[in-house]
Amino acid sequence: MDVGEPLVPAATVARLPLYLRSLEQLGEDDVATVSSSRLAELAGVNAAKLRKDLSHLGSYGTRGVGYQVPNLAAQIRYELGLDEVSPVVVIGLGNLGQALANHAGFGDRGFPIVALVDVDPAKVGTRIGSMTVAHLDDLARIVTAHDVQTAIIATPVGAAQAVCDQAIEAGIVSVLNFAPTVLQVPEGVALRPVDLALELQILTYYRPRVGRRDENVRLLG
Amino acid sequence: MDVGEPLVPAATVARLPLYLRSLEQLGEDDVATVSSSRLAELAGVNAAKLRKDLSHLGSYGTRGVGYQVPNLAAQIRYELGLDEVSPVVVIGLGNLGQALANHAGFGDRGFPIVALVDVDPAKVGTRIGSMTVAHLDDLARIVTAHDVQTAIIATPVGAAQAVCDQAIEAGIVSVLNFAPTVLQVPEGVALRPVDLALELQILTYYRPRVGRRDENVRLLG
DNA sequence: ACGACTTTGTGAGCCAGTTCACAAAGGTTG
DNA sequence: CAACCTTTGTGAACTGGCTCACAAAGTCGT
Structure with a gap:
């Protein structure tokens, strides 16, 4: 050992x-x-x-x-590998993306959000918290400038794969995906999916229901 | 079978x-x-x-x-158990809670958010999306009125256990916990923890790093 | 109606992860 | 300093889940 x-x-x-x-x-x-x-x-x-x-x-x-x-x-x-701070970029600033951008829990635990990116012209240039939303086309520059390795994807399902590809192209090696779809990433890139509605669906199975075996109702990892 | x-x-x-x-x-x-x-x-x-x-x-x-x-x-x-719609209440309306309240993905997939609850007098009575924030003390009434079985907890860590106990007392049997702490629930209540920063921490381990074995860099469930 | 083809459902073996239980290691006390 | 107490670290058994591989079941074209 x-x-x-x-x-x-x-x-x-x-x-x-x-x-x-x-x-x-x-x-x-x-x-x-x-x-x-x-x-x-x-x-x-x-x-x-x-x-x-x-x-x-x-x-x-x-x-x-x-x-x-x-x-x-x-x-x-x-x-x-948490001995140094890892800057993060949030891609996609719908409801969820905006919230994640403002979420203090990331910065507090070593993952400061240093940039926000979207494609919607109505969003690019606006301020969220203390940051200005940049255009997706600037991603590569941002990634290099801030030495960002981690991206949070919070785009609609339809855009997620293309955005993910582009992020990896720009140098991202670690992706947290909130879009409810399966993303393909090349070898050497770490990916974790988070699907919030899916969590509720799992919970529903274990929620006690009448007319169903309910022995296995308990907490689960 | x-x-x-x-x-x-x-x-x-x-x-x-x-x-x-x-x-x-x-x-x-x-x-x-x-x-x-x-x-x-x-x-x-x-x-x-x-x-x-x-x-x-x-x-x-x-x-x-x-x-x-x-x-x-x-x-x-x-x-x-998804053959019927499950109304949900969001408890705790900080950044994350507000976003979850606005998040369309829940309603779209059978989990409409029907009520918002907080303890902060500055928040109670304000509107978020199409809903008005109610006080935590009204939880029992809300749960009964809307036949809510599921709660999303998005309070600070310190309040989470007490709020959870109160929710269960009010009749909640299914809890999705975003507060980064371990909650205790009685037998018969379903619980699932979601810790967003923790997901990033896991990702960090699998992110390729120099001077470290990195064979196991891939995507994971 | 029959043969070729596709795809399911599952037994069997395998592997990872969990739990048990205990010897070894250290601290502490008289 | 020796006996006792606590708690770790881990071998061994066990459990659950995953993968393989294939027979059985069904479709489709002729």
């Missing part, structure tokens, strides 16, 4: 930010150390799973005591 | 809305029938997996032809 570089399983990677979130909350309360069982409780996962997850990043807790809160947080940040 | 009621695996349930989305797109183009391989391609999954998923809902395709598009869509809708 430390040959070359240990490979972290996808399921673990998806949970590391969750642990980090809890650790940051603990840090704000000046808690110096935390046990796996307590941290697992905060993160809403099983303690054994948490320990196994942490073992993948070669983390050192102290037996009998637990983990150093700031220490472990730093290790997770390093592993995820 | 049809004794009593077949139980659908969680992984399958999470994909059904994805299939439905593709089917609805096909339907708009008046495509009558689709093969598993084509549908799988559209949904971005493996064809065998798609067929196994559909087999869980006892769906009948025709060998040599494929699936009837409207038919299969209806079956998935039924299985998920």
Whole structure:
């Protein structure tokens, strides 16, 4: 477990930010150390799973005591690549895009939004929050100027693939897609889809309903 | 595979809305029938997996032809419980909450937002889109009046658990949580967390980086 | 009516991820 | 300093989900 570089399983990677979130909350309360069982409780996962997850990043807790809160947080940040700030561009400024542009949660957690882009002439040039909307054609210039690697796509479905292609062409290597459609990206580009209505649809299945087996009604990852 | 009621695996349930989305797109183009391989391609999954998923809902395709598009869509809708419209209330009208309130994607897909709720006196009484913001204290009344079962929580972290408890008290049985914190809900209430910054953090791990193993750079569910 | 072709539905094997349970490691106390 | 207590790190068993591959079922052209 430390040959070359240990490979972290996808399921673990998806949970590391969750642990980090809890650790940051603990840090704000000046808690110096935390046990796996307590941290697992905060993160809403099983303690054994948490320990196994942490073992993948070669983390050192102290037996009998637990983990150093700031220490472990730093290790997770390093592993995820969060040790430096990642500027983000938002593409598509409909309702959702505008909200995401204003959403403080991104900047607070290391993803400042540094540019906004759209194609609609009615939107280009207007100000949203403290930024001016640029035209999609300027994307390549913006990406280079701000060294942006991450794009949030919030365009209509019809435009999403073309916009995505253009963003990758401009140098984007990491895409968070809010358009409810499947995007194709070349090898070497990271993509994550987020479909808000789809989440509600999943919830609906688990919502208790009459005349249906409802044993499996519970919370889910 | 049809004794009593077949139980659908969680992984399958999470994909059904994805299939439905593709089917609805096909339907708009008046495509009558689709093969598993084509549908799988559209949904971005493996064809065998798609067929196994559909087999869980006892769906009948025709060998040599494929699936009837409207038919299969209806079956998935039924299985998920989407055969009737589910009104939703948004709680917490900061930046994100306001955007979600205006987001057309919910109403379009069967989840009309029928009420907005906040505690801030500066917000209560103001209009957002076509709705007036009500006070959190009115939640129980609203839930009963509109027969709302689903709440979207978009409050700050500090308020989220209390608000969630209150919503459940008021009769909510299905919660989509945008506050970046773990919520506890009683048995019988369905909960799904959505943490937008967390998605970016996961992306960051898979984004190609120098001086790091980067073999596993690809798209992920 | 029959043969060629397409595509489904699924058994079997496989792989990843989860849980269990415990030995080893460190701290702490008398 | 030794016995005790807590908590980690992990091997081993297990579970669920994924993929493969193919027989069965159906269509379509002739």
